[in-house]
Amino acid sequence: MSNDVTRRDFLKSMALSAAAAAAATVIPGVAFAGVNPMKKDGLNWHKAPCRFCGTGCGLLIGIKNGRAVAVKGDPASPVNRGLCCVKGYHSIETLYAKDRLKKAMVRKNGKLVEVELEEALDLIAKRFKDTIEKHGKDAVAMYGSGQWAIVDGYAASKFMKGGIGTNNLEANARLCMASAVTGFLTGFGMDEPMGCYQDLDIADVFVMWGNNMAEMHPVLFSRILENRRKNPHVKIIDLCTRLTRTSEAADTVMVFNPQTDLAIANAICHELVKHNWLDWNFIKKHTLFKKGKTNIGYGLEDKFAFKDKLSEMSFEEFKKSIEKYTPEYVEELSGVPAEQIRYLAGLYGNPNLKVMSLWCMGMNQHTRGTWINNLVYNIHLLTGKISKPGNSPFSLTGQPSACGTVREVGTLTHKLPYGVVMSEKARKKAAKIWKIPVERIDPKPSNHTMAMFRALDRGDIRTIWIQCTNPMVTLPKLNRYRDGAKKEDRFIIVSDIYPTRTTEIADVVLPAAMWIEREGFFGNAERRTQHHIKMVEPPSRDCLSDMEQIIEVARRMGLGELFDYPQETITRDLFEEYRQFHDNTGHDIAPYDELVARPGVQWPYVNGKEVPWRYNEEYDPFCKPGSMFDFYGNKSTHRAHIIFRPYEPPPEIPDEEYPMWLTTGRIVEHWHTGSMTRRVPDLYRAAPEAYIEIHPDDAAEMRISEGDLVAVISRRGKVKARAVINGRGKPPRGTVFVPFFDENLLINEVTLDAYCPISKQPDYKKAAVRIERIGYARQAL
Amino acid sequence: MAICSYLAYAMDGQTEQLRAELEALEGCVEVREAEQHDVLIFVTDTPSKKADMALQEKLSHLPSLKCLALIFMSRPEMLQPKGASV
Numbered sequence: 097m098s099n100d101v102t103r104r105d106f107l108k109s110m111a112l113s114a115a116a117a118a119a120a121t122v123i124p125g126v127a128f129a130g131v132n133p134m135k136k137d138g139l140n141w142h143k144a145p146c147r148f149c150g151t152g153c154g155l156l157i158g159i160k161n162g163r164a165v166a167v168k169g170d171p172a173s174p175v176n177r178g179l180c181c182v183k184g185y186h187s188i189e190t191l192y193a194k195d196r197l198k199k200a201m202v203r204k205n206g207k208l209v210e211v212e213l214e215e216a217l218d219l220i221a222k223r224f225k226d227t228i229e230k231h232g233k234d235a236v237a238m239y240g241s242g243q244w245a246i247v248d249g250y251a252a253s254k255f256m257k258g259g260i261g262t263n264n265l266e267a268n269a270r271l272c273m274a275s276a277v278t279g280f281l282t283g284f285g286m287d288e289p290m291g292c293y294q295d296l297d298i299a300d301v302f303v304m305w306g307n308n309m310a311e312m313h314p315v316l317f318s319r320i321l322e323n324r325r326k327n328p329h330v331k332i333i334d335l336c337t338r339l340t341r342t343s344e345a346a347d348t349v350m351v352f353n354p355q356t357d358l359a360i361a362n363a364i365c366h367e368l369v370k371h372n373w374l375d376w377n378f379i380k381k382h383t384l385f386k387k388g389k390t391n392i393g394y395g396l397e398d399k400f401a402f403k404d405k406l407s408e409m410s411f412e413e414f415k416k417s418i419e420k421y422t423p424e425y426v427e428e429l430s431g432v433p434a435e436q437i438r439y440l441a442g443l444y445g446n447p448n449l450k451v452m453s454l455w456c457m458g459m460n461q462h463t464r465g466t467w468i469n470n471l472v473y474n475i476h477l478l479t480g481k482i483s484k485p486g487n488s489p490f491s492l493t494g495q496p497s498a499c500g501t502v503r504e505v506g507t508l509t510h511k512l513p514y515g516v517v518m519s520e521k522a523r524k525k526a527a528k529i530w531k532i533p534v535e536r537i538d539p540k541p542s543n544h545t546m547a548m549f550r551a552l553d554r555g556d557i558r559t560i561w562i563q564c565t566n567p568m569v570t571l572p573k574l575n576r577y578r579d580g581a582k583k584e585d586r587f588i589i590v591s592d593i594y595p596t597r598t599t600e601i602a603d604v605v606l607p608a609a610m611w612i613e614r615e616g617f618f619g620n621a622e623r624r625t626q627h628h629i630k631m632v633e634p635p636s637r638d639c640l641s642d643m644e645q646i647i648e649v650a651r652r653m654g655l656g657e658l659f660d661y662p663q664e665t666i667t668r669d670l671f672e673e674y675r676q677f678h679d680n681t682g683h684d685i686a687p688y689d690e691l692v693a694r695p696g697v698q699w700p701y702v703n704g705k706e707v708p709w710r711y712n713e714e715y716d717p718f719c720k721p722g723s724m725f726d727f728y729g730n731k732s733t734h735r736a737h738i739i740f741r742p743y744e745p746p747p748e749i750p751d752e753e754y755p756m757w758l759t760t761g762r763i764v765e766h767w768h769t770g771s772m773t774r775r776v777p778d779l780y781r782a783a784p785e786a787y788i789e790i791h792p793d794d795a796a797e798m799r800i801s802e803g804d805l806v807a808v809i810s811r812r813g814k815v816k817a818r819a820v821i822n823g824r825g826k827p828p829r830g831t832v833f834v835p836f837f838d839e840n841l842l843i844n845e846v847t848l849d850a851y852c853p854i855s856k857q858p859d860y861k862k863a864a865v866r867i868e869r870i871g872y873a874r875q876a877l
Numbered sequence: 878m879a880i881c882s883y884l885a886y887a888m889d890g891q892t893e894q895l896r897a898e899l900e901a902l903e904g905c906v907e908v909r910e911a912e913q914h915d916v917l918i919f920v921t922d923t924p925s926k927k928a929d930m931a932l933q934e935k936l937s938h939l940p941s942l943k944c945l946a947l948i949f950m951s952r953p954e955m956l957q958p959k960g961a962s963v
């Protein structure tokens with residue numbers, strides 16, 4: 097902050113909010129006189145969804161003299177009811193770090209130099225046009241983000257697919273949510289969860305499938321803890337590959353060998369079938385048994401192609417397929433004792449218990465990510481524990497609008513705002529709304545994220561525009577993709593708010609307006625769309641929103657008619673245009689005015705009513721009358737799919753040369769690559785650098801002590817990190833963990849770029865590495 | 878030196894007295910009372926370590942205070958944002 101008084105004021109306001117939030121966790125419903133945002137504190141308070149994770153907490157931002165000076169949880173938000181995590185409380189500080197990008201930059205004679213915004217925008221438009229002319233429309237690409245506001249993603253889709261006519265549009269949500277999407281689509285024909293956060297207050301059993309919710313989704317986890325405090329029979333089961341803060345809070349912890357969650361899920365199904373803990377009524381009326389292809393590969397080769405095909409199977413065939421997954425067999429594979437597997441199956445199988453399964457990156461960043469999503473749905477479908485209050489398989493999300501922007505707008509190569517590019521009906525609908533000739537929309541998907549950066553390396557893509565994300569930290573096997581991006585005749589445009597490892601390699605850098613510096617919308621993990629107004633000015637006139645940057649370039653390319661709305665209302669107009677895609681589809685989104693007035697509205701939103709539980713006739717007006725449950729996403733059958741998927745090993749497992757598993761992830765203080773949270777003093781101080789967690793026995797064997805400098809070496813690269821033994825996370829023997837928030841410790845130089853062949857989402861949780869001590873604790877890194 | 882917030886629980890029926898005692902302390906910025914509960918939010922801002930210690934000492938002797946939980950502490954002077962090295 098620019099002056100100490102403002103900063104102290106901010107801290108005091110934060111101290112007050114934090115205490116109010118803490119009180120609410122121990123005394124439900126407690127309210128404090130005067131901690132009412134609308135009261136006389138001299139601030140103007142406005143609502144906004146949090147800038148960070150996919151929980152989508154509602155915040156109230158206090159504005160004074162044109163600056164955001166205070167933040168507190170919005171008590172009116174049904175998501176967080178006034179609570180926030182440490183990132184939310186510090187969110188407004190991410191606006192004001194001193195190295196905020198304020199001027200456009202263009203690389204000249206090898207160096208990035210500041211230029212007028214007009215020059216940079218002209219250059220981008222020229223480079224796009226030249227590349228298309230010389231190499232074709234598929235030589236340009238755009239790579240965005242689940243942090244894009246909904247209108248940014250929509251503008252990108254219209255520009256790339258409806259304007260240029262290329263499907264080279266992807267977003268970083270491919271790296272975090274794609275397996276959840278394909279899990280939903282293969283099982284239910286429609287994306288996104290059937291349940292909602294209310295399930296957290298209702299369920300009796302919570303099963304965390306490889307998910308450190310205490311750190312990654314702390315506000316939602318606090319709802320589970322509160323449920324357990326009030327209802328002592330409530331159980332939390334932590335299925336994990338390393339002990340975390342979630343394990344500390346869990347009633348039962350089951351540590352499994354990486355990848356064997358596939359086998360565990362099948363073993364649970366095996367037990368359910370063996371003991372007939374099945375809801376036959378539900379199975380017969382609402383499900384179909386299916387199987388897909390097996391031995392499907394790992395996507396390691398360039399131009400890898402795979403298409404799954406589901407075929408029917410009978411219940412008897414399904415039973416035969418899971419026969420070998422006895423608890424004893426799976427104990428051998430997974431390391432989880434057979435008794436624990438039986439116990440878990442018993443919880444799912446008990447008709448008197450409501451069970452919620454929760455997952456995030458552990459299941460999604462998986463070379464069989466789609467499969468493990470399918471398998472967890474199988475458990476819920478076999479027991480009929482789905483689409484009912486408290487019975488809910490629930491995929492959590494990592495980014496504030498991975499759902500709202502990437503999944504719902506469809507900023508992925510195969511998608512349109514409604515439907516897929518391969519569908520003539522979807523293309524016609526898009527062409528009509530966009531007022532373009534239908535032929536302009538390419539019916540063939542081009543490059544998913546990994547293929548896109550491989551194409552950039554090979555030279556099939558020459559110009560790429562990266563907005564609101566930091567792939568030069570997040571891509572697996574990073575050395576290849578960084579070297580590829582730096583090759584001769586590659587042109588990299590980066591829009592961001594701070595210098596990052598990605599702006600380092602850029603030819604043009606555009607400074608962006610972020611979050612409450614412009615009007616926007618996010619969509620969270622429970623299908624809730626949230627709006628915020630522009631509350632403060634960006635740090636310079638050159639900082640445009642991502643949407644405005646796209647429109648400016650489109651105009652320069654002669655595609656201005658795509659965005660022919662008045663400047664003052666364009667956000668509203670584009671949003672209302674986008675809403676047309678979802679009218680009467682089961683994905684009906686609340687109108688702009690409704691979103692402005694309320695702290696978020698869930699879709700489908702029909703006749704003024706939200707749908708908390710989809711596919712359940714009691715709550716969902718899209719269900720056929722009398723059906724009770726109707727999985728209408730599978731249009732021809734209206735049934736959900738129970739899909740048999742086997743256990744298959746990962747592509748790389750520890751061996752003599754690389755004897756340990758490496759798993760990567762996040763910590764509560766930092767958000768993704770840390771480009772924002774590492775600039776917040778309190779958060780930086782709380783976790784200044786990344787580290788490597790090692791089991792004490794492994795450390796002793798390798799003579800590694802706390803704080804020693806170690807090298808983490810894989811077939812792809814080598815990084816250095818300080819050893820942490822018995823830290824907040826405790827990996828089992830043979831496994832190490834490194835968080836990825838630190839741009840000075842690029843752990844993705846070590847990870848493997850294998851991906852799920854169905855979702856194309858890479859696996860950041862399993863690579864084989866060797867650890868070597870290279871320095872003692874006292875030596876500098 | 879530090880900006881802190883606490884949850885302060887009052888002895889039975891002594892919320893008003895606790896409020897008055899907290900407000901009288903040097904370093905007190907704000908006291909907010911819960912509606913229908915014997916708990917208060919207490920925000921402090923002390924200029925030095927000495928003032929901080931004096932405040933802690935006084936807090937430990939307040940007759941109407943049943944229990945005090947530190948929720949938030951920040952030392953603005955000590956915070957050095959480093960950000961990225963690029």
Ligand code: SF4
Pocket residue numbers: 146147148149150151152153176179180181182183184185312313314315316
């Ligand atoms: S839990 Fe997520 S959405 Fe909520 S305050 Fe924290 S980072 Fe923001």
